[in-house]
Amino acid sequence: MSVLVYVEQAEGKFKKSVFEAVSYAKAIADQQSTQLTAISIGDVAESELKELGKYGASKVLNVSADQLKTFVNQAYASVIAAAAEKEGADIVVLSNSFSGKGLAPRIAVKLKAGLADGAVELPSNDGKFAVKKTAFSGKAFAITELTSANKVIALNPNAFGVKENATDAVIETFAADIKQSDLGTLIKDIVRATDKVSLPDAELVVSAGRGLKGPENWGMIEELAALLGAATACSKPVSDADWRPHSEHVGQTGIAISPNLYIAIGISGAIQHLAGVSSSKVIVVINKDPEAPFFKVADYGIVGDAFEVVPKLIEALKAHKG
Amino acid sequence: MKILVCISNVPDTTTKITFTNDNTEFNTSGVQYIVNPYDEIALSRAIELTEGGKGTVTVINVGEAANDPTIRKALAIGADDAVRVNAAPRDAYFVAKQIAEYAKDKDFDIILTGRESIDYNGNQVAAMVGEFLDIPSVSIIKKLTFEGDTATIEREIEGGKEVLTVSGKFVASCAEGVAEPKIPNMRGIMSARTKPLTVVDAVAIEEVSKVTKYETPAPRGTVKLIPADQTEQLISLLHSEAKVI
Numbered sequence: 063m064s065v066l067v068y069v070e071q072a073e074g075k076f077k078k079s080v081f082e083a084v085s086y087a088k089a090i091a092d093q094q095s096t097q098l099t100a101i102s103i104g105d106v107a108e109s110e111l112k113e114l115g116k117y118g119a120s121k122v123l124n125v126s127a128d129q130l131k132t133f134v135n136q137a138y139a140s141v142i143a144a145a146a147e148k149e150g151a152d153i154v155v156l157s158n159s160f161s162g163k164g165l166a167p168r169i170a171v172k173l174k175a176g177l178a179d180g181a182v183e184l185p186s187n188d189g190k191f192a193v194k195k196t197a198f199s200g201k202a203f204a205i206t207e208l209t210s211a212n213k214v215i216a217l218n219p220n221a222f223g224v225k226e227n228a229t230d231a232v233i234e235t236f237a238a239d240i241k242q243s244d245l246g247t248l249i250k251d252i253v254r255a256t257d258k259v260s261l262p263d264a265e266l267v268v269s270a271g272r273g274l275k276g277p278e279n280w281g282m283i284e285e286l287a288a289l290l291g292a293a294t295a296c297s298k299p300v301s302d303a304d305w306r307p308h309s310e311h312v313g314q315t316g317i318a319i320s321p322n323l324y325i326a327i328g329i330s331g332a333i334q335h336l337a338g339v340s341s342s343k344v345i346v347v348i349n350k351d352p353e354a355p356f357f358k359v360a361d362y363g364i365v366g367d368a369f370e371v372v373p374k375l376i377e378a379l380k381a382h383k384g
Numbered sequence: 385m386k387i388l389v390c391i392s393n394v395p396d397t398t399t400k401i402t403f404t405n406d407n408t409e410f411n412t413s414g415v416q417y418i419v420n421p422y423d424e425i426a427l428s429r430a431i432e433l434t435e436g437g438k439g440t441v442t443v444i445n446v447g448e449a450a451n452d453p454t455i456r457k458a459l460a461i462g463a464d465d466a467v468r469v470n471a472a473p474r475d476a477y478f479v480a481k482q483i484a485e486y487a488k489d490k491d492f493d494i495i496l497t498g499r500e501s502i503d504y505n506g507n508q509v510a511a512m513v514g515e516f517l518d519i520p521s522v523s524i525i526k527k528l529t530f531e532g533d534t535a536t537i538e539r540e541i542e543g544g545k546e547v548l549t550v551s552g553k554f555v556a557s558c559a560e561g562v563a564e565p566k567i568p569n570m571r572g573i574m575s576a577r578t579k580p581l582t583v584v585d586a587v588a589i590e591e592v593s594k595v596t597k598y599e600t601p602a603p604r605g606t607v608k609l610i611p612a613d614q615t616e617q618l619i620s621l622l623h624s625e626a627k628v629i
Contacts, residue, residue, distance in 0.1 A: 072542070077542075135521060135523070139515070161541065163511075164521065165511075166511075167476065167510075167511035168511045168512070168514065168521065170508070170512065170592070171516060174590065175592060176475075177477070177592075179507065180506075192596055192597075194599070196505055198395075198503055198505075202403070202599065202601070204595045205595065205598070205599065206593050206596070207593060208592065208593050210590070210591075210592040243518070246519070246550055246551070246554065247549070247554075248550070249547070252544065252547075253547075254543050254544035255544055260542040261543075262542055308561045309540060311560065315421045315502065315560070318505070323622065323626070323628040333397075340601055341601065343628065345604070357609075361608065361626065362607065362608050362609075362610060362622070363607045365609065365612065366612030371612050374615040375615040375618065377615070378615040382616070382619045382620070
């Protein structure tokens with residue numbers, strides 16, 4: 063019995079959401095009085111792998127094979143499941159990232175395991191292994207009991223937090239047996255906007271809606287986001303009208319996010335939009351309509367015209383930052 | 385091209401979500417059901433890829449007879465025929481196993497789903513079907529095109545996108561961007577009544593998970609309103625009270 067956490071790398075580095083998954087997996091390992099092993103696939107320097115010890119991984123399996131330099135869903139799932147079996151790990155933890163969402167279900171089938179994805183808390187420690195996960199697009203949580211012997215959990219970003227737990231991580235090479243039939247997908251290109259904060263795991267998000275009147279008015283939204291180090295997002299009508307890309311659409315049919323701070327500007331707060339953002343820790347609403355439903359779920363609000371309030375907010379923020 | 389599209393029967397997006405029986409069951413009273421919006425995107429792309437006699441689209445749903453109106457809606461949008469696996473869907477593992485069992489000897493070229501269902505938000509079925517059938521799966525795709533039998537796919541990743549190719553059979557879960565959802569026209573609605581809807585039995589599979597209880601998010605306190613000309617007060621509250629900046 064042990065816990066295995068998959069640590070997803072991007073260009074040889076681990077992101078905060080990975081350290082969060084390791085922290086979460088370590089807390090489960092403690093609950094089960096067992097050890098935590100991490101598995102990394104791709105080219106990652108030893109110094110970066112050692113970082114995982116800081117959050118409680120006592121062993122790191124390093125897989126670096128030529129065919130696995132970039133993400134191959136099927137092959138990565140096979141390697142992680144094989145490592146779980148070899149290590150005798152009955153619990154596998156991943157980040158509920160885009161890649162994690164593709165891996166977790168395949169690992170679950172390989173291990174005949176129940177899968178709780180979108181987990182927001184530690185499993186119950188009462189022998190039932192019940193995991194609280196998001197459901198109904200943020201309108202509710204489902205307490206899901208994993209009744210199988212093996213278990214897979216995909217943790218939502220920003221749900222648990224990063225917790226240091228200094229351990230000296232031993233790094234081992236894990237020789238993966240790669241089947242040709244697992245290499246059916248071939249990556250041609252990876253495009254990353256490096257100057258922007260990625261929305262799904264952003265801690266701060268500035269979002270705007272139809273109240274902005276047109277795509278030409280997003281300059282102030284981007285300026286505010288850049289000052290805060292926040293990601294930008296938008297409501298459905300805005301992405302439907304192609305004012306902003308679909309990848310920025312948050313809400314029930316867009317992506318669900320749970321940042322520490324969500325600033326909604328010129329968004330009325332339709333139930334479908336609220337569903338995707340209601341698990342944000344702090345919500346600020348700026349809207350000229352005092353009756354906008356968004357104010358009912360906000361922590362802080364300003365009733366006012368976005369075109370007047372946002373520039374003033376930018377000024378105030380600049381003054382605050384000195 | 386022969387395409388299988390998996391559709392889920394979900395509460396309408398405007399539904400107020402409540403629970404009964406000591407919060408152990410979803411309260412279905414007064415709830416309108418729809419085709420899961422992401423599955424509609426998958427279905428719409430499948431129809432585009434097969435239009436003009438270039439192939440067929442079959443939709444599959446795992447559920448009880450109450451789901452038939454939703455399945456007919458998918459037929460009205462333009463699927464050629466439908467299959468319902470007659471069982472209450474227990475979890476994604478169960479649903480994926482049923483779909484894989486049905487599909488394994490039917491020679492579908494591709495299998496499409498939505499990126500997630502808007503009720504359980506799983507995004508599990510596509511990759512699980514891929515695993516049960518031992519074929520590639522690509523999750524949360526934004527674009528799907530074909531050149532011969534090689535598909536080019538754009539997949540969302542944190543802060544960007546990945547472009548990949550896959551030859552041969554595969555499963556993909558579709559997000560916004562793959563297609564504009566099609567709206568059924570009158571002819572579609574009329575013809576949906578007579579299109580074939582086959583009901584098949586479920587296969588047995590071990591239980592791996594069960595939902596034991598539901599919770600609703602804790603209500604927030606009353607909003608603290610700040611005058612529009614005092615934005616510096618908001619910054620100071622976010623810094624010292626909320627401690628988020």
